Amino acid sequence: MSLEEGSFTSNGEADQLSAVAASDSNKRGGWITSPFITATLAGLTLAAGGWINNLIVYLIKEFNVKSIDAAQIGNVVNGCIYMFPVLGAILADSFLGSFTVIWISSLVSFLGIILLLLSSTIDSLRPPPCDQNGPTSCITPSKLQLSIMYLAIALATIGVGGSRFTLAAIGADQFDDRNHQWSFFNWYMFTLYTSSAISATAIVYVEDNVSWGWGFGICAAANVVGLVVFVLGSRFYRRVKPKGSPFLGLARVVVAAVRKRNLVVSNTSEDYYYHREEDIGGRMEIASTPTTTLKFLNRAALKVEGDIKPDGSSAKLWRLCTLQQVEDLKTLIKLFPLWSTGIFLSIPIAVLLSLATLQALAMDRRLGNYFKIPAGSMIIFMIVSTSLSVIFLDRFFFPTWQKITGRFPPPLQRIGIGHVICMISMAVAAIVEQNRLKMAHNISANSVVPMSVIWLVPQLALVGIGEAFHFPGYIALYYQEFPAALKSTATAMAAMTIAIAFYLSTALVGMVRSETKWLPNDVNEGRMDNMYWVLFGLGGVNFGYYLVCASFYKYLGLAKVANENKA
Known part of the structure; x- marks a missing residue:
């Protein structure tokens, strides 16, 4: 529907459309989504564990990387895998939503594993093994070989980081009851650890005793299965719209406190700006009295002339914050x-x-x-x-x-x-x-x-x-x-x-x-x-x-x- 068409829609019709949308949203979610999400987690974890757990050995044996250097690369990769979930959460909450972040990340990880597969099966994409020229004359990989290998690792790492913890978030979004959420988390952890154990044994064994090509091929297949299963369950998922990053509100507290640094901190509650905000569980949380710790941050919630609109909302988001936002930052x-x-x-x-x-x-x-x-x-x-x-x-x-x-x-x-x-x-x-x-x-x-x-x-x-x-x-x-x-x-x-x-x-x-x-x-x-x-x-x-x-x-x-x- 175009904007022009929407402008002629009656209020009654708009209410009906909203009711239909709400009804459709309520029909989604629940335990019917769990098999799709846990199967996706299993497939992606098998795919990731198959190359992560044996990456150091692969670099040493197939790319002639020195042992300590390979261990250092492994540490950097593991660090990225645990850092990228934060970026994935910010993208999901602020812009794209969890569903989009997961399928894009799964596709990116698949591309990375395919490059690893090619590097392990095409001789020109890796240096010759050391035993051809003696243990002291190993040939180092060329710039092209290193570039392809590092690109493969980067893509696969980004994919793992963007999907692993975001799957936990979208899974919890399918339930309103917190007991059901915790039950889902139990299944999530069980699936994560079980899949990790299988990848660290079966797939790594194939890589060491059959061939790296077969091992990475199994990883690629598991990734495809995980991605396909996730997309097949799309019509059952309850999708939470992006609401913006909460870290932005915390940043505003710092900026507002600095901009109002010359104001005298008040001990009167009425001098501060309050705004009721609903948390995830449906409870209303609002700070009623400013605390005395980190007192200089209280200036961010001090009301001055021109800070508040007639409807009671903040007129200058980077100059006036709620007292609850101030207290949230203090807690962190x-x-x-x-x-x-x-x-x-x-x-x-x-x-x-x-x-x-x-x-x-x-x-x-x-x-x-x-x-x-x-x-x-x-x-x-x-x-x-x-x-x-x-x-x-x-x-x-x-x-x-x-x-x-x-x-x-x-x-x-x-x-x-x-x-x-x-x-x-x-x-x-x-x-x-x-x-x-x-x-x-x-x-x-x-x-x-x-x-x-x-x-x-x-x-x-x-x-x-x-x-x-x-x-x-x-x-x-x-x-x-x-x-x-x-x-x-x-x-x-x-x-x-x-x-x-x-x-x-x-x-x-x-x-x-x-x-x-x-x-x-x-x-x-x-x-x-x-x-x-x-x-x-x-x-x-x-x-x-x-x-x-x-x-x-x-x-x-x-x-x-x-x-x-x-x-």
């Missing part, structure tokens, strides 16, 4: 120290996961006479450990804790336990590496150490147990404490800590390489155990920092829930 600032502890917690984990792959390549990976564990599949021990630990905690540990103490363990306690367990994992990794290096001194360079790769399982299992405590703990903390307008971004903020940690871990490894001889290309000639002891020390310092932050923090969201329960 108070949470920032605790959020930063998650970054420093994830740095040692990121380093350990990449170095464990290099250790596995230099260890005996045989199980029996016929099976050899792929180095890229070592992450499966962490995934399984996390999954089993989550079930144990949910069904036994936390209920027992509640019976003994009379309350469910709050997020900060769960996070603290995770910190301690991850520190222990670094100490175990250092001790195991010390023993591995003792055996390595009796063999020739670049040889496999006669030590079973199973010795790496305890450190990876401990990382998984720690993650079962701290990662859900951080998510619970963000979800309960974040302002109502930012609930949908809480998970993305948790992912961002992991992304930043991967980037910083890359910088840390680079600094250690430049200043020491601990991480040479032949890990048997290095001192990786010293690196693990440094990570153990970093974890200890961060745990002390966390205890200080946790002792000063006062729960906001949990206090509201407690008051509601009492009422």
Whole structure:
């Protein structure tokens, strides 16, 4: 309908059209959408895990990239995978909507995997293997070969980042009941971990023992299945229209406070601008009294002449904000120290996961006479450990804790336990590496150490147990404490800590390489155990920092829930 035609539509006809649209929207959503969304997640996770988990090995064996450099590239890629969901959430909320972001991202990831497939099957797109010219004369890839490889990784990474967490958002949008939302999240996590486990074992095994072409081909096929299933379910989805990024409102608070920096902060509530805003759950939330912490931000909500329209709305969005927006920004600032502890917690984990792959390549990976564990599949021990630990905690540990103490363990306690367990994992990794290096001194360079790769399982299992405590703990903390307008971004903020940690871990490894001889290309000639002891020390310092932050923090969201329960 054109604008001219619309101008002649009667109010009654407009109301009928709105009623029909609302009725159609109400018919959509619900559990009928879950098979499509979970199948999409399964397909895309299989596709992503098949190349991500074995990327370091692929770069070393097929592109003659030096081992530590390959690990660094792997860290950067993992960082991008956890950073891009934030960008995807902003695009979905502000401009395109979740449905569009997901199908576009799925298509982009498919193009990236196709390029990886071509690079693994066309000889001219990769350098010849090292064994053709001897171990000391490996031919480095050409600029064209590197360009295609990096383009493939970039496209596949963008696709994963744009779809993985956005699928969780669109899945939750299909339900009005919060219990149904949490039930969907349980299925979402189960599908994510199960698909990750399959990709880290079956697909990686095919890549290592059959061919890279077959492995990437399976990834491409899984991606296509995920994309097709998602599009087939489009007529059932309830689509939430983009509402604009809530971060824009927070930015306005800073700008308005700076522009009104010369005003005197008032202690009278009537001097501030209020506006009722409805959160996702349908509850009305409004700050009635300005708090005294970070008092200088209160100026953003101070009313002066010309700031308000006759209808009561703000006339100058970048000069007058609601008091609720001011308080939302204060809440995020108070949470920032605790959020930063998650970054420093994830740095040692990121380093350990990449170095464990290099250790596995230099260890005996045989199980029996016929099976050899792929180095890229070592992450499966962490995934399984996390999954089993989550079930144990949910069904036994936390209920027992509640019976003994009379309350469910709050997020900060769960996070603290995770910190301690991850520190222990670094100490175990250092001790195991010390023993591995003792055996390595009796063999020739670049040889496999006669030590079973199973010795790496305890450190990876401990990382998984720690993650079962701290990662859900951080998510619970963000979800309960974040302002109502930012609930949908809480998970993305948790992912961002992991992304930043991967980037910083890359910088840390680079600094250690430049200043020491601990991480040479032949890990048997290095001192990786010293690196693990440094990570153990970093974890200890961060745990002390966390205890200080946790002792000063006062729960906001949990206090509201407690008051509601009492009422």
